[in-house]
Amino acid sequence: YVAWLVKEQGLRPLAIHLDNGWNSELAVQNIHRLLEKLEIELYTHVLKWEEFRDLQLSFLKASTADSEIPTDHALVALHYDVARKFNIRWFITGSNTQTESIMPRFWSQGHADWTYIQGLHKLFGTKRLSNYPHYNWAKLAYNTHVKRIQRLDILHYFQYNKIKVVEFLKKEMGWIPYPTKHGESIYTKFYQQYILPRKFNADKRRAHLSNLIVNEEITRDQALVQLESSTPTEKELQNDKDFVIKKLGISESEFDAIMNVPPKTIYDYPNDSFSLLYQNVMKRFYKSFAL
Numbered sequence: 001y002v003a004w005l006v007k008e009q010g011l012r013p014l015a016i017h018l019d020n021g022w023n024s025e026l027a028v029q030n031i032h033r034l035l036e037k038l039e040i041e042l043y044t045h046v047l048k049w050e051e052f053r054d055l056q057l058s059f060l061k062a063s064t065a066d067s068e069i070p071t072d073h074a075l076v077a078l079h080y081d082v083a084r085k086f087n088i089r090w091f092i093t094g095s096n097t098q099t100e101s102i103m104p105r106f107w108s109q110g111h112a113d114w115t116y117i118q119g120l121h122k123l124f125g126t127k128r129l130s131n132y133p134h135y136n137w138a139k140l141a142y143n144t145h146v147k148r149i150q151r152l153d154i155l156h157y158f159q160y161n162k163i164k165v166v167e168f169l170k171k172e173m174g175w176i177p178y179p180t181k182h183g184e185s186i187y188t189k190f191y192q193q194y195i196l197p198r199k200f201n202a203d204k205r206r207a208h209l210s211n212l213i214v215n216e217e218i219t220r221d222q223a224l225v226q227l228e229s230s231t232p233t234e235k236e237l238q239n240d241k242d243f244v245i246k247k248l249g250i251s252e253s254e255f256d257a258i259m260n261v262p263p264k265t266i267y268d269y270p271n272d273s274f275s276l277l278y279q280n281v282m283k284r285f286y287k288s289f290a291l
Contacts, residue, residue, distance in 0.1 A: 001165045002094040002154060004173065007038050014086065018078050018133075019046040020071050020185075021053070021247075026176055027184035033174050045078055051127045053248060055117075056187070058124035062269065063261040065107050065200045067191060070132075072111045077133035079151070080143045089149060096155035099162050102210045107202045110266045112140070119270035137272070163217050180230060181208050190240040193232050199259055205230065 006013045015035055035042050052070065059067040079091040110116040114136040121129065135143070143149045169175035181204075182188040196202040209223040218226075232240075245255045267273070 001169060002092060003034055003038055003040055004169075005154060005158065006092055007040070013040055013092070014082070014088070015040050015042045016078060016082050016091075017042060017044045018071070018075050019044055020074070020187075021047065021049045022185045022187040024178075024184055024186055024189075026178065030175055030184070037173055043082055045082075045131075045133065047074070048131050051129050051132060054125045054127035055121055055129065055132065057248060057250070058121045060195075060258050061124040061261075062120045063199075063258070063264045064120075064266060064268070065196060065202060065263065066110055066266065067195070068108060068188060069111050069117060071185075071188075073114070073117055073135075074133045076112070077135045080135065080140075080149055081133050083149045084143070084147055090152055091149070092152045092154050094155060095153045096160055098155065098160050098215045099208070099211045102214065103204070103207045104202070106265060107196070107200070107204065107207070110271060113266070113272045116266055116269060116271040123269070161215075161217055162212065181205070186240070187244060190237075190244045194237050194241060195259070200263055 003013065003015060017031065031042070034040075055070045056067065059070060079093075082088070083091050112135075114134055117134070166177055170177065178184050180189055180193070182192065192204050196204060205227055209218070209226060212218045213220055213223055241252075241255070245252060248255075
C-alpha cells in the first residue's frame with residue numbers, strides 16, 4: 001500500500017527488499033506483480049544463506065523470544081545503507097501505530113541492539129557475518145545527523161484502515177493476501193504459530209487483533225472468531241516444522257532440544273542497557289512472570 005501511496009503523491013521511489021532465504025512463493029509473486037504494475041525499480045539485497053542460518057540458529061539456541069530480530073535489524077540497516085549508496089535523503093516505511101503498536105515487551109525486544117545481536121552470535125554461532133547489514137548507536141547517529149537520512153512512517157499522515165486497504169490492493173493491484181500476518185515469510189509464519197506459543201506462551205495474533213479492535217476495524221467477538229478460524233492444524237504445523245528444520249540443517253531431536261531449553265530474555269546476555277543495575281532489575285522483573 002505504501003508503494004501505491006508514494007506513487008500517488010508524485011514521488012519517484014526505489015523499492016528495497018531484503019531476501020533472507022525465507023520468502024514464500026506467493027510473496028515473490030506479490031512483489032513482482034505490484035512493482036511491475038506501479039513501474040517501481042527494485043533493489044534486492046540477498047543475505048548469504050549459510051551465514052544468516054548460523055545467526056538464526058544462534059538466537060534459537062539462546063532461548064529468547066527474539067528470534068525474528070536478525071531479520072528486523074537487517075531491514076532497518078539496509079534502508080540506511082541503500083540511502084547512503086544512492087545519496088537518498090529519505091526512506092519511507094509502512095510501520096504504523098494503527099496496526100502495530102500493541103505488543104507485550106518480553107515477546108520480543110532488542111531490535112536495535114547490535115551488542116545483543118553480535119553477543120549472541122559470538123556465543124552460539126560459528127560463521128563470520130560478511131554481508132549482513134547492521135548498525136550500532138554510533139552508526140545510527142552518523143546516518144541521521146551527519147548524512148541527514150530521515151525515516152518517514154507515512155501511514156501516520158493518512159487515514160489508514162487495514163481491512164479497506166487489503167480489499168483495495170486485491171481489487172486494484174492484483175495483490176493476494178497471506179493466510180496470516182507476516183505469512184509472506186515461511187520462517188516467521190512457523191515461528192509465530194509454533195515456537196512462540198509452545199515455548200513462550202506468546203500468541204502474537206492476540207496483539208495484532210487487539211490493534212484492529214482499538215482502531216475500531218473489528219469487534220472483540222470478531223477477533224475471537226478470527227483466532228479460532230486461523231489456528232493451524234497439527235498436520236500443518238508438522239509440515240512446516242519438517243520444512244524449517246530441514247532448511248536450518250538440524251535434526252528433529254536437535255530442534256526438540258532447543259525447544260526444551262528454559263526461556264531466557266535479553267537481560268541474560270550482553271546488551272546496550274544503560275547500566276548493570278538496570279539489567280539486574282529487568283532480569284528479576286521478567287523472571288517474576290511465567291512465560
